[in-house]
Amino acid sequence: MISSELRDEIADFINAYALAIDDGELERWPEFFANDCLYKIIAKENFESGLPLGLLLCDSQGMLQDRKEAFSKLNVFGPRSWRHMLGAVQASKSDDQIRARTSFVIFETLAGEDTHILCAGEYRDILIRENDKLKFRERLCVYDTTMIPNSIVRPI
Amino acid sequence: MSGAPLNWPDGNDRVPYWVYTDQGNYERELEKIFYGPVWNYAGLECEIPNAGDFKGTQIGEQSVIVVRDDEGNINALVNRCAHRGVKLCEQDKGSFHEIICPYHQWAYDLKGNLLGVPFHRGVKGNGGMPEDFSMKENGLDILRVHVRNGGIFVTMSDEAPPFEAYMGERILGYYDRELDGRALRLLGHSRQRIGANWKLMLENIKDSHHASLLHVFFVTFGLFRVDNESRIEMDDTGLHTALSSIRGKQELNDGTAQMRSFDSDLELSDPNLLDVIPEFEGDQTVVMQTIWPNVILQQQSNTLATRQIVPKGPNAFELHWTFFGYETDDEKMTERRLRQANLMGPAGLVSIDDGQILERTQKGILAHPGKSGVVELGGRDTEDADHMVTEVALRAFYKGYRKVMGL
Numbered sequence: 001m002i003s004s005e006l007r008d009e010i011a012d013f014i015n016a017y018a019l020a021i022d023d024g025e026l027e028r029w030p031e032f033f034a035n036d037c038l039y040k041i042i043a044k045e046n047f048e049s050g051l052p053l054g055l056l057l058c059d060s061q062g063m064l065q066d067r068k069e070a071f072s073k074l075n076v077f078g079p080r081s082w083r084h085m086l087g088a089v090q091a092s093k094s095d096d097q098i099r100a101r102t103s104f105v106i107f108e109t110l111a112g113e114d115t116h117i118l119c120a121g122e123y124r125d126i127l128i129r130e131n132d133k134l135k136f137r138e139r140l141c142v143y144d145t146t147m148i149p150n151s152i153v154r155p156i
Numbered sequence: 157m158s159g160a161p162l163n164w165p166d167g168n169d170r171v172p173y174w175v176y177t178d179q180g181n182y183e184r185e186l187e188k189i190f191y192g193p194v195w196n197y198a199g200l201e202c203e204i205p206n207a208g209d210f211k212g213t214q215i216g217e218q219s220v221i222v223v224r225d226d227e228g229n230i231n232a233l234v235n236r237c238a239h240r241g242v243k244l245c246e247q248d249k250g251s252f253h254e255i256i257c258p259y260h261q262w263a264y265d266l267k268g269n270l271l272g273v274p275f276h277r278g279v280k281g282n283g284g285m286p287e288d289f290s291m292k293e294n295g296l297d298i299l300r301v302h303v304r305n306g307g308i309f310v311t312m313s314d315e316a317p318p319f320e321a322y323m324g325e326r327i328l329g330y331y332d333r334e335l336d337g338r339a340l341r342l343l344g345h346s347r348q349r350i351g352a353n354w355k356l357m358l359e360n361i362k363d364s365h366h367a368s369l370l371h372v373f374f375v376t377f378g379l380f381r382v383d384n385e386s387r388i389e390m391d392d393t394g395l396h397t398a399l400s401s402i403r404g405k406q407e408l409n410d411g412t413a414q415m416r417s418f419d420s421d422l423e424l425s426d427p428n429l430l431d432v433i434p435e436f437e438g439d440q441t442v443v444m445q446t447i448w449p450n451v452i453l454q455q456q457s458n459t460l461a462t463r464q465i466v467p468k469g470p471n472a473f474e475l476h477w478t479f480f481g482y483e484t485d486d487e488k489m490t491e492r493r494l495r496q497a498n499l500m501g502p503a504g505l506v507s508i509d510d511g512q513i514l515e516r517t518q519k520g521i522l523a524h525p526g527k528s529g530v531v532e533l534g535g536r537d538t539e540d541a542d543h544m545v546t547e548v549a550l551r552a553f554y555k556g557y558r559k560v561m562g563l
């Protein structure tokens with residue numbers, strides 16, 4: 001069991017992450033992760049078959065920084081809006097680790113086009129405290145979507 | 157766009173835009189190309205290692221089951237019940253030892269033979285199949301299969317030449333370089349849908365010089381750039397291409413000075429991403445092969461993959477990526493491949509740009525079937541080149557394409 005204060009804190013943290021991305025504040029994205037971290041977007045078909053391939057994999061703060069640079073400066077893509085829709089967080093705690101699961105859907109709107117669903121899935125997170133602040137030790141984004149509409153041009 | 161006259165401009169150096177948008181031409185492509193005398197890529201053996209393992213795939217617009225039978229052979233069966241046409245198998249992968257249609261329970265073995273039909277002999281003397289109903293003639297449609305060093309290819313035509321002749325000696329050489337007979341280790345799949353004509357994907361790989369201009373990431377880190385030592389080689393038909401290149405340095409020279417996207421100061425915070433180790437004979441650090449009509453077989457540094465192209469009408473295609481290594485890889489090598497996989501796929505550091513630009517190309521040409529694209533870089537010939545500052549592979553490709561299509 002976890003306290004309702006902790007539950008609120010986790011939900012706020014997870015929500016703040018999504019809002020930072022939707023607001024285009026990619027600068028802040030690596031700050032949500034611990035020094036020792038893993039961020040991986042993985043297809044459910046791989047996840048369930050025990051296949052390791054990620055759609056995107058960062059296993060260090062440096063890799064998060066490099067991705068951030070690529071997404072914000074190097075990659076070529078048209079203007080768009082993103083909207084993360086999050087389900088209620090389910091969290092549990094053991095020792096110093098918090099585990100959380102949250103459903104997500106991301107709506108993408110390209111300039112001049114209809115809004116479509118980019119992907120749907122679930123975050124499977126491990127959170128720790130660093131300097132008293134919650135951080136992702138591990139964030140697995142397991143997506144159900146069989147066919148990604150074109151590309152994923154930001155972190156999810 | 158039907159109704160527009162389908163004229164091909166004179167010469168090898170123009171490609172008419174209707175070839176990417178015309179519905180009638182697309183339907184003829186399905187018949188003459190995907191269902192014609194070609195070898196379509198259908199997967200890797202390591203995806204179905206055990207007896208009974210299957211994968212679902214698509215050849216043209218047809219759904220096909222690729223399955224390993226009890227003798228270890230690989231069979232390809234059209235995914236359509238011979239009775240009433242039900243799609244037999246809805247999963248992308250799994251394992252079974254017979255195939256049973258849920259509708260009326262016609263049952264097939266893994267070779268496609270019809271094993272049983274319920275009420276075949278009737279019930280209490282009523283009904284049943286006619287005396288002369290042939291079990292033999294009512295099995296599943298079976299495709300011819302060729303397996304080479306772990307790669308699975310299928311054909312719907314009796315006229316397809318032997319696989320080796322189809323590939324040609326040089327392209328086969330590049331194929332064998334990556335699929336060299338070692339057992340492959342499946343690392344995973346990713347799939348994306350791109351709103352562009354399927355041929356634009358092949359062109360994207362054959363068009364070697366775009367990488368120097370569009371892909372800042374490639375350019376900056378020298379992974380693939382026009383000033384790199386490179387070769388473009390084609391088979392006799394011009395339809396297969398192998399592009400190979402040696403990684404260059406992050407330096408300013410007369411090539412990089414002309415690339416607006418070059419940034420000599422860019423540095424990776426974590427150089428582990430490009431911790432590349434040589435693993436093949438020769439100096440090439442990248443080999444991109446387009447194998448007609450539906451697959452790209454690629455090595456970029458230590459990331460190995462196939463991209464299967466599945467056409468979805470003239471204006472869209474799916475790209476099914478399969479990443480792999482070798483069974484002999486140690487843990488470090490597998491990690492390296494997985495990290496470098498960041499370059500590729502639907503969120504790839506470089507392939508994001510391609511997905512986006514192909515869709516933009518389709519948007520640009522959609523309403524202009526009477527106009528043409530220009531492919532004159534490097535001249536108007538269709539011969540192999542020892543550099544990348546050329547669109548020769550596109551000219552050779554359309555020369556071969558016109559022959560196949562009778563255009």
Ligand SMILES: [Fe+2]
Nearest residue numbers: 360367371510
């Ligand atoms: Fe590209």
